[in-house]
Amino acid sequence: MKILSFTFILSLLVVFSYGQKEPQKKIKPKRTDNYIRMKGIRLGTDITRPFQNLWTKGNRYGSEFSADMELWPNLFPVFESGIDIMKIKTDYIDYKSSGSYSRIGIDYNFLPAENKNDKNIFFAGIRYGFVLAKQQVNSYKIDSYWGPITGGFGNQNYFAHWAEFLVGIKGEILHNIYLGWTIRGKIKLNNKDIGMPPTYFIPGYGKAEKGFNADITYSVYYNLPWDFRKSIGGKKTSTENTNKKPTSIKK
Amino acid sequence: MKQTIYLILILIAAVACKEVYEAPPQALLRATLLNSTTGGTTTPTVSVRGIGIESYLVKDSILSVLNLPLSANNESGFLITFGTIRDTITFTYKDSLKYASMETGFYNEYKLRHIDFSKNRIDSILITDSLVTQTLHENIKLYIHP
Numbered sequence: 534m535k536i537l538s539f540t541f542i543l544s545l546l547v548v549f550s551y552g553q554k555e556p557q558k559k560i561k562p563k564r565t566d567n568y569i570r571m572k573g574i575r576l577g578t579d580i581t582r583p584f585q586n587l588w589t590k591g592n593r594y595g596s597e598f599s600a601d602m603e604l605w606p607n608l609f610p611v612f613e614s615g616i617d618i619m620k621i622k623t624d625y626i627d628y629k630s631s632g633s634y635s636r637i638g639i640d641y642n643f644l645p646a647e648n649k650n651d652k653n654i655f656f657a658g659i660r661y662g663f664v665l666a667k668q669q670v671n672s673y674k675i676d677s678y679w680g681p682i683t684g685g686f687g688n689q690n691y692f693a694h695w696a697e698f699l700v701g702i703k704g705e706i707l708h709n710i711y712l713g714w715t716i717r718g719k720i721k722l723n724n725k726d727i728g729m730p731p732t733y734f735i736p737g738y739g740k741a742e743k744g745f746n747a748d749i750t751y752s753v754y755y756n757l758p759w760d761f762r763k764s765i766g767g768k769k770t771s772t773e774n775t776n777k778k779p780t781s782i783k784k
Numbered sequence: 785m786k787q788t789i790y791l792i793l794i795l796i797a798a799v800a801c802k803e804v805y806e807a808p809p810q811a812l813l814r815a816t817l818l819n820s821t822t823g824g825t826t827t828p829t830v831s832v833r834g835i836g837i838e839s840y841l842v843k844d845s846i847l848s849v850l851n852l853p854l855s856a857n858n859e860s861g862f863l864i865t866f867g868t869i870r871d872t873i874t875f876t877y878k879d880s881l882k883y884a885s886m887e888t889g890f891y892n893e894y895k896l897r898h899i900d901f902s903k904n905r906i907d908s909i910l911i912t913d914s915l916v917t918q919t920l921h922e923n924i925k926l927y928i929h930p
Contacts, residue, residue, distance in 0.1 A: 590887060623805040625889035673890045675808060678841060679834060679855035682892070684881075733886040742885075 564607070566646040571603045572762070575703075575711065577754035582615060591628075592620040595736070599752065607642040611658065617736030626673050632666025634737030636697065652711075652756075653704045660697035662719070665690070666736045686730060693724040693735045703754065711754035719746040808889040809918035812851040813875065813896075820907035820927040828866045828928065835861035835872065850926070854879070854894050854916065866928055869905040876900075877916070884918075893917050896924075905929055 579597040586592050597615030604610050613636040621628040638660035644653060667690045675682040701715030721744050724732055732741040739746035819826040825848045832842040832850060841862075842850065854860045854875060861874040876898040882891050896914040910925040 621805075621886055623887075623889070625805070625808055626886060628886050670886075675856075675889070675891055677810075677855065678839075678853040679837065679857075679860070682856045684890075729881070730883045730886070730890075 564645060567606045568649070569603050569606055569762075570646055570649055571609075571652050571756060572760040573757045574600055574602045574759065574761075575754045575756045576600050577711070577713075577752040579615070579750045579752045581749070581751045582617075590621075591734075592622075594618055597750070597752075599754075601640065607654075609640040609642070609654075609656070609658075611638050611640055611660070612636070613638075613660070615737060617664075619734040619736070624674065625676075627671040628668070628733065629671065630666060630668035630734040630736065632664045632736035634662060634664035634666075636660040636662040636737070638697070640699075640701075653702070655700075655702050657698075657700045658715075660699065660717075661694065662697060662737055663692070663694040664736050664738070665692055666734075667691070668730075668733065670730055689727050689730075689732075691725060691727050691732055693732070693738060693741070694722045695735070695738050696720045696722060701750075709756040709758055711756065712752070713754065714749065714751045717748045717750065719748060720744065721746075806888045808884045808891045810853065810891060811893045811916045811918050812853055812920060813894070813916045813923045814920055815850040815852065815924045815926045816922050817848050817850065818925055818927050820929055822930075823927075826928065826930070831865040833863055835863060835874075849922075851920065854892070856892060864906075866905040871902045871904050871906045873902075873906070873909070874900040882918075891918060899924070 577599040579599070582595045582597045584594075586594055595615055595617035597613060599611060599613040601609045601611040614634065616631065616633050618631040619629070638658055640654075640656040640658035642654040642656045644655040646652075667688050669688050670686040672683060672685045697717050697719050699715045699717040701713055703711045703713035706712050719738055721735075721738065721741070724735060724741055735741045739748065817826050817828065817830075818824065827846050827848045829844055830842055830847050830850065831840055831844055832852070833840045834855075841852070850864075852860070852862060852875075854877060856879055858879060859874060859876050861872060864871050864873060875896060877894040877896045879892045879894050882893050884891055894916040896911055896916065899909050899911070901909055905928050907927040907929055909927070911923065912925055913921060913923050916923055
């Protein structure tokens, strides 16, 4: 018994001594690509939006455009806007929802650039999305032994907003032309009760009854090769030169 | 290559399956048939049709429960034949439209207010739950003479 307790205490000591080992400091290597590699504004369109009805229930379609630029090294403020329409027509219901949504946010690139011409990025980002939308149940039918019951509802307008977390890639396939995909997780922030019937679909978000929606986008982009920094810098230089001229005349 | 073909086939199957829509649910009034003397369940031969409707809901069937659909007019009358003896029951209620989903549609639920009935074979009726919902459950006990 003594041997057993001695062994137990000894093993505890070993564990504690191991636990008290001085923690090694993790040194995070600093990024060497702290420069802006993509000059100008990148405009894009999501080529999957018109074909959403292939993987969603109901006839859903729309279009989406985006604009982003590398304002600071590896940081890309983004603006996205689009329209989204959902139609369901069955024997029992004729429903339509539509709206124009927008998202603002920022992407951070994790992929270190191999050189100044390497513009491919792997990024994570956040978005705030909002929409003003409307829905209408044009008609509904309830089958009954006593004969069908029919009815309809007028237009219902509503506002909704949500947050998005996303990861994706953008790769330059040709000079200034990019292709990329994103995987998005959307969290509903608020959607007011609009009475009967409740909101079924939120354009840009998806089904309103779900607190979380996942989505995937695949976009093509064109980088407008306009270096706004250079033009601002150029203007400053030209103004400075104009101011200097009279001095030289005096001489 | 095979994996790609399988993936395409799965996607086609998923797309082909996506447009399946269910019919909206239905709220039915459930009546349990009981022997007025013993209080136990009874199974008479029953025929049921709505007043003003030609088609029968139930025709010469041996049953211990009846599931009755109600109309949207706040009143529904039924002709119920137990063997050869006929009775009428009229339910008065308040109906309310309910939303199932945009994929299935809408349905009505009912709140029973009053029941009128003839007393040929029916002895009495007891309302056990006045709310007729899409979840099928006993709403009335229908006591009939043996």
